[in-house]
Amino acid sequence: MNKIWVTIIILSALYGIFFGNVEEMVNSILNVPKKTLELLLLVGGLMIFWNGIFNIAIESGLIRRLSKLIMPFTKKLFSKLPSDHIVHEYICANICANVLGLGNAATPMGIKALDEMKKLNEEKPVATKSMITLVLLNTTNLTLFPATLFSLREIYKSNINIKLLPFFIVCTILSIFFVLIVDYLFRKFSKED
Amino acid sequence: MKSSLLIIILILIVITYSIFERKNAYNLFIEGAKEGTKFTVDLFPYMLTFVLATTMLSSCGITNNINFQISVKNIVFPFDIILQALIRPISSSSSLTIMLEIYNKYGVDSPAGIIASFIQNSTDTTLYVITFYFGCVKINKTKYAIKAGFLIDIINFLIAIFVAFLYFKLQ
Numbered sequence: 439m440n441k442i443w444v445t446i447i448i449l450s451a452l453y454g455i456f457f458g459n460v461e462e463m464v465n466s467i468l469n470v471p472k473k474t475l476e477l478l479l480l481v482g483g484l485m486i487f488w489n490g491i492f493n494i495a496i497e498s499g500l501i502r503r504l505s506k507l508i509m510p511f512t513k514k515l516f517s518k519l520p521s522d523h524i525v526h527e528y529i530c531a532n533i534c535a536n537v538l539g540l541g542n543a544a545t546p547m548g549i550k551a552l553d554e555m556k557k558l559n560e561e562k563p564v565a566t567k568s569m570i571t572l573v574l575l576n577t578t579n580l581t582l583f584p585a586t587l588f589s590l591r592e593i594y595k596s597n598i599n600i601k602l603l604p605f606f607i608v609c610t611i612l613s614i615f616f617v618l619i620v621d622y623l624f625r626k627f628s629k630e631d
Numbered sequence: 632m633k634s635s636l637l638i639i640i641l642i643l644i645v646i647t648y649s650i651f652e653r654k655n656a657y658n659l660f661i662e663g664a665k666e667g668t669k670f671t672v673d674l675f676p677y678m679l680t681f682v683l684a685t686t687m688l689s690s691c692g693i694t695n696n697i698n699f700q701i702s703v704k705n706i707v708f709p710f711d712i713i714l715q716a717l718i719r720p721i722s723s724s725s726s727l728t729i730m731l732e733i734y735n736k737y738g739v740d741s742p743a744g745i746i747a748s749f750i751q752n753s754t755d756t757t758l759y760v761i762t763f764y765f766g767c768v769k770i771n772k773t774k775y776a777i778k779a780g781f782l783i784d785i786i787n788f789l790i791a792i793f794v795a796f797l798y799f800k801l802q
Contacts, residue, residue, distance in 0.1 A: 442718070442721070443680060443681075443684055446684040446685075446687070446688055447683070447684055447687055449688075450684075450687035450688045450690075450691040451687065451691070453691045454687070454690070454691035457691075458690070458691045462690060463687065463690045463691055466686050466687075466689075466690040467683070467686060467687065467690070469686070470679065470682050470683050470686050471679065473682055473686070474675065474678050474679045474682045475675075477678060477682065477728060477731055478671065478674065478675055478678055480731075481671075481674075481678075481724075481727060481731075482667075482668075482671030482672075482674060483671075485667050485670065485671055486664045486667035486668050486671055487664070487667075488667070489663040489664055489666055489667030489670070490659075490660035490661065490662075490663040490664035490667065491641075491642055491645055491660065491663070492645075492663060493659050493660065493662055493663020493664075493666070494645050494646065494649050494654070494656050494659040494660055494663070495645045495648070495649075496663075497649075497654060497659045497662075498645075498648055498649040498652040498654040498656075498659070499648075499652055500644075500645065500648045500649075545763075545764075548764060549764060549767045549768060552764060552765075552767070552768045552770075553768050556768050556770065563769060563770050563771050563772060564770065564772040564774075565765060565770050565772060565773045565774050565776060569765075569770070570773070570774065570775070570776045570779070573760065573761055573764045573765065573776055573780075574776070574779055574780060574783060576755065576760050576764065577754065577755050577756075577757040577760045577761060577780050577783065577784075578753075578754055578755060578783060578787060579752055579753060579754055579755055579787075581752065583637065583641070584752050585638065585641065587748060587751060587752055588637075588638065589638065590731075591739055591748065592638075594734045594739035594744075595739065596739040596740050596744075597740060598740050598745075600637075601798075602745070602748070602798065603637075605749075605794050605795075605797065605798045606749070606752060606794075608794055608797075609749060609752065609753060609790055609791060609794045612790045612794070613753065613754075613783075613786070613787050613790055616783065616786045616787070616790070617783055620779055620782055620783050620786070621779065624775045624778075624779045628774060628775055
């Protein structure tokens with residue numbers, strides 16, 4: 439991140455000095471904190487709000503109930519793990535939280551799942567194929583209803599949100615599909631486990 | 632029907648469920664919001680860095696002079712979108728900042744705004760997720776995880792563009 443940031447800043451500064459309007463540039467730079475604060479109020483306010491709502495969903499057990507629905511699928515996907523082990527519950531909770539767009543709630547569940555998998559692998563500091571499958575699922579967006587993004591678009595007065603929703607869902611389904619394919623191929627071509 | 636209705640329904644379901652389970656929704660909301668507040672305060676410096684970088688980039692004049700644009704079938708990809716797509720797997724708040732700039736510049740429902748939304752939603756901060764997850768459980772041999780993660784990012788980016796075009800075509 440550092441390299442990208444430094445490159446953009448130096449490049450822009452040099453270009454501004456030689457070819458651009460320095461006066462104008464300085465004016466915009468001095469406006470940066472104000473602009474950031476405005477963006478933060480917009481995004482941060484929404485995040486705080488959704489975090490509150492979703493905390494109710496987690497603590498009241500709504501997520502746990504939904505987790506049970508996807509258990510049969512995840513048990514197949516993680517068939518290498520003992521089938522009545524608690525690790526499956528963590529995996530389901532992690533995936534469910536992701537599907538509902540609760541990134542922050544998903545992380546602790548995912549880490550608990552990885553921890554259990556590591557115990558099953560005799561505490562070796564090596565990633566197993568099951569672990570990588572779970573982490574890869576977490577690197578993509580599994581969200582079916584992107585609440586924060588939609589709220590943002592609503593604030594920007596979008597008129598087509600509801601028309602876009604099915605396309606977001608298609609996007610998510612396609613990406614889950616491809617994650618599983620890529621994961622399968624890598625599993626197949628890597629020898630050890 | 633507007634998507635605002637979906638948002639209200641979601642809130643309603645969550646609150647109603649908590650009543651059935653006899654939980655204190657009020658306290659739970661505050662607890663969650665507190666956590667979100669901490670997160671937001673931490674977010675400020677990260678956003679600041681990227682607002683600074685994008686402001687400098689757009690005010691120095693380089694983007695006007697190069698006029699870096701790719702257009703496919705009348706749909707213009709401004710430079711910002713390419714920048715956003717490159718940054719998305721590395722930093723979520725930075726790419727979010729660029730997306731909001733695109734909303735401001737071209738409009739939220741413009742082709743550029745729509746593509747930016749799909750890109751923002753297409754993936755997570757891959758590198759961070761992989762290192763964070765494995766770091767937390769002290770695993771240092773991650774095998775093919777990072778390679779696969781980046782391959783998936785490229786695929787997700789292509790899916791985002793593909794689905795956006797599908798939307799344009801069906802309108």
